[in-house]
Amino acid sequence: MSIFPSASIEEYANTVGIKELPEDVARLLANDVEYRVRELVQDASKFMLHSKRTRMSVDDIRNAFLLRNIEPVYGYDPTDGFSFVSMDVKKKDTEKTVFYISERTVNTLDCLRTQPDPLPAIETFSSHWLAVEGIQPRVEENAAEVAREEMSVESASKPFEKEEVREAAVKKPLVQHTLTRELQLYFDAVEDAVVSCDKAKGEPVFVAVMSDAGIQQLVPYFTQLIADVVTKNLRRLCVLWSAVSLARSVLANRHLCVEPYLHQLLPSLLTCVVGKSLCEDVExxxxxxxRRNAAELxxxxxxxxxxxxxxxxxxxxxxxxxxxxxxxxxxxxxxxxxxxxxxxxxxxxxxxxxxxxxxxxxxxxxxxxxxxxxxxxxxxxxxxxxxxxxxxxxxxxxxxxxxxxxxx
Missing domain, CATH: 1.25.40 (Serine Threonine Protein Phosphatase 5, Tetratricopeptide repeat)
Structure with a gap:
């Protein structure tokens, strides 16, 4: 038995001008309607699942119509609920109950008196310099940057309170760069090889850095390590040699992207080129x-x-x-x-x-x-x-x- 009663099919037939629809035909049409509705519901449920939702919406039904090249039904708002009204229908000495959706009557005069919604703004676009050489220009389009600078000027002119100083002192970066245990051990081995001045320990490490493909996350740590080593060991020639060797290995690794860190790497290399004294005994x-090695790099x-x-x-x-x-x-x-x-x-x-x-x-x-x-x-x-x-x-x-x- 179909979930659609044959009486509903007969009423639908009456709306299109078919007055007398045989009972057998109405029953067959009800079964076919049920089959088509089940297909649409199954397609709509697929759209619902792919949208990561547990409740089917009107948009899902509309997409199911479009999937089967059927013109969707317009005029239904997914936020409005449907109110069904029952009606008793007598036919051939039998009385059956039919449910239908009550349609709200809209007065045209009320629509004319209602203030229309404002039209959306016309979409336009324009070009401007977001940043020039890393500096954001003070233009109207960069209003956020201008407001931030004005805020910093106002805060600078205002004396600091003790609580404000304490809060500023404990600020932490919003983004933390975490390393896996394996990468942390790898970096510790490289750092030990750079600082130890042991060629037997350093050469295999630098060869590994030159060819390993999974150490991209360590590149900023390597550049910071080179900068710290060069700054703190200007008189230790062996340590400076290790830092330059590490820089050469990082640059020679074709799997690594070092472009964002060149501004940190170049000052350290230039220090090894033009530094006043890079060892204890210059002669x-x-x-x-x-110096020649760093200059070539x-x-x-x-x-x-x-x-x-x-x-x-x-x-x-x-x-x-x-x-x-x-x-x-x-x-x-x-x-x-x-x-x-x-x-x-x-x-x-x-x-x-x-x-x-x-x-x-x-x-x-x-x-x-x-x-x-x-x-x-x-x-x-x-x-x-x-x-x-x-x-x-x-x-x-x-x-x-x-x-x-x-x-x-």
Whole structure:
């Protein structure tokens, strides 16, 4: 027996003009209606389950209609409940009860008197600079940033209370970067290898860092470790060597993305290039190789990422140029600056070093540190010879005449 009574089918037939519908036909149509309704309910329940809901909505029924290419029924609000009204129908000496949805009568005049809802705003778009070189411009579109700055100015002008100072002191970052136990042990092994100055322990660790693919989460910790080690061990050559070796391994690992951390890595490498003193005994310990190694890494970073980040090469060139032109700097800094510029490019040497090479060598002649001076003079002469091979201009000849006496 169908859940739809045949009387309902007969009433539906009457609405479309079929006055006398046989009982057998009405029963067959009721069974077919039940089958179709069950199909729609099953399809609607699938939409409900995929939406992570336990209650079926009108939208689910509508989607089920659309799935079967049936025009959906319009005019039903999912927030309104349906009120069914019963009606007794007499036919062939039998009385049956039929239920239907009562339709509310709407007065057209009431609709005309009702204030219409306001039209939505027209969607438009415009372009503006969100940030330029990491600095957010003070424009109307960046009102949130402007309001935050004004708030900070107001708070700065107001004297701090003791409770406010205490609250500011115990603030913690909102996001905590947690490491797994395995990554924590891995980082501890790398840190121990960097600080221990043991080549037998450090070499296998650095080789592993160079090839491991699952240590991307440790990259910010590696850059911070390199920065801390370089800052706190400026006189320990072996530790600085380990820090530069770790930086080389991180840069050589093709599985790691180091671009977001270049701004932390470059200052540490440049410190190893132009640092005043990187060891206890400048004349006996081979800190020159450390400077050359760090300079080559800086040049590698500039060559690989210079086209993507246009400020890297100018910033590195400016730092090295400052170390070269400052006569108050020690000769060890001058050596690192010269070698770093030579690693960057021939254009950097031609633009920064060569215009004043004659005066620079004359100044070197007056330097007192003979052991270090010989290395700086030798490097300057190599750069000049390479410059002379690249071009035979009047400027090159004039510099050669002035330098002739010093090369002997």
């Amino acid at each position: 006996r310990e081979d800190h020159w190789a450390l 800086c040049a590698q970073i500039c060559s690989k990422y210079g086209s993507t980040y246009e400020t890297i090469v100018p910033r590195v060139t400016k730092t090295l140029s400052k170390g070269f032109h400052d006569r108050e700097k020690p000769l060890t800094t001058h050596y690192g600056a010269l070698y770093g510029l030579s690693c960057l490019s021939d254009a950097a040497v031609d633009r920064v070093v060569m215009p004043g090479i004659a005066g620079y060598v004359e100044w070197l002649a007056t330097a007192e540190d003979c052991a270090v001076k010989e290395r700086v003079v030798q490097l300057a002469r190599q750069l000049y010879e390479a410059w002379r091979e690249r071009g035979d201009s009047a400027e090159v000849k004039l510099a050669g005449e002035r330098l002739g006496a010093f090369w002997k």
